[in-house]
Amino acid sequence: MKSLGSIRRSFSPWTDPSSKPFISFRNVTKRFGDFVAVDDLSLDIYTREFHALLGASGCGKSTLLRMLAGFEQPTSGEIILDGQNLAGIPPYRRPVNMMFQSYALFPHMTVETNIAFGLKQDGMPKPAIAERVTQMLKLVKMEQFAKRKPHQLSGGQRQRVALARSLAKQPKVLLLDEPLGALDKKLREETQFELMDLQQDLGLTFVVVTHDQEEAMTMADRIAVMAHGKVIQVATPAEIYEAPNSRFVADFIGDVNIFDGTVSRAQASEIRIEADAGFAIEAASSEHPSEGAKAGFAIRPEKIRVGRQVPAGSPVNAAEGELWDIAYLGDMTVYHVKLNSGKVVKASSLNAVRAVEDPLGYDQKVWISFDRDAGVVLKD
Incomplete structure (x- = not known):
């Protein structure tokens, strides 16, 4: 089975x-004066899903999360949670909890009293509060820090306390607004996997807002890529990366080379594009633009081969150029190849061995090549 x-x-x-x-957003629009933050958006999220709202600043993702939490009200449209329309229901009555980027811990309270705060507000009996706090401290591995105050903790530890406090009330949905933005790179990567494991162990629905593509790709079951208040594509991380539905998504997620050109042949499962970069592209495609139409072809750097010799037996999907830049990144090497047409192409290869015989060098004449199913024909 291929995947x-x-x-x-x-x-x-x-x-x-x-x-x-x-969770269903049905034709939701949110306006702030003349500015449309969310524009007639519809989106479905499923029970126990780890769902990421991904986009650049100002795309509407945080506004969408705040409307789900009840901090903002839609200008029009409906938000349905577990069969209930949330219109008019205040935040404290909704079965959701939100973890903010700043963590918003009370500085004068200890770790355990921070976690207990919401439970006390709900009038939970003291013995039950103590038991729940103990469970949460164990869940986030913070038992030995129970008596400390936030200023005595590291950034990662404060993040864990905020997470425990958010989970203590056992919400149906946990909302996370840029939850890892304050952590350093290594700790952020470790915490991503911890959040994934925690979400699956608890069986809760998580909705995370992030502008970090790697974060969304790592944690989420599905990603909703947003721009200008709209959802551009909703799919699994692999589908978003390997089969973007538009030029915007292809360019937004990861590194990509996009070749524009004119369709010279369109068949049931294959298309030929005469690329402006000076070579022909034949690609497996279910898209059927007409002959003579303009089309784009997107291919990721790791799908492109770089070599000194003309690729054998293939007059297409290959072009000659000059090796302009090389970046050794440890796990991989990145090449910038300037084609004879002037277009610069980015390619990368995994450094699977420690030593390389006769490595490629600057200013060498090289060929790039790729397979017919290595990229995707773009709709726009």
């Missing part, structure tokens, strides 16, 4: 027509 990328788990209720969404 686009590795499969983290078999969980995929969105592929089952009988599955009902747990």
Whole structure:
């Protein structure tokens, strides 16, 4: 069985027509004066899904999260959670909890009293509060720090306390607004996997807002790529990366080379594009632009081969150029090849061995090449 990328788990209720969404945004619009932050947006999220809202600043993702939490109200449209329309329901009555980027811990309270705060506000009996706090401290591995105050903790430890406080009230949905932005790179990467494991162990629905592509790709079951208040594509990380539905998504997610050109042949499962970069591209494609139409072809750097020799037996999907730049990144090497047409192409290769015989060098004449199914024809 072929798949686009590795499969983290078999969980995929969105592929089952009988599955009902747990959260539904139905034609939701949010205006702030003349500015449209969210524009007639519809989106479904399923029970136990780890869903990421991904986009650049100002795309509407945080506004969408705040409307789900109840801190903002839609100008029009509906938000449905577990079959209930959330219109008019205040934040404290909603079965959701939100973890903010700043963590918003009370500086004068200890770790355990920070975690207990919401439970006390709800009038939970003291013995039950103590038991729940103990459970949360164990869950986030912070038992030995229970008596400390926030200023005595590292950034990663404060993040864990904020997470424990958010989970203490056992919400149906946990909302995370840029939750790892304050952590350093190594700790952020470690915490991403901890959040994934925690979400699956608890069986909760997580909705995370982030502008970090790697963060979304790592943690989420599905990603909603947003721009200008709209959802551009909703799919699994592998589908977003390997099969973007537009030029915007292809360019926004990861590194990509885009070749523009004119369609010279369009068949049922293959297309030929005469690229402006000076060579012909033949690609497996279900898209059927007409002959003579303009088209784009997107291919990731790791799908492109770089070599000294003309690729054998292939008059297409290959072009000659000059090696302009080389970056050794440890796990991989990145090449910038300037084609004879002047277009610069980015390619990369995994450094699977420590020593390389006769490595490529600057200013060498090289050929790039790729397979017919290595890239995707773009709709726009």
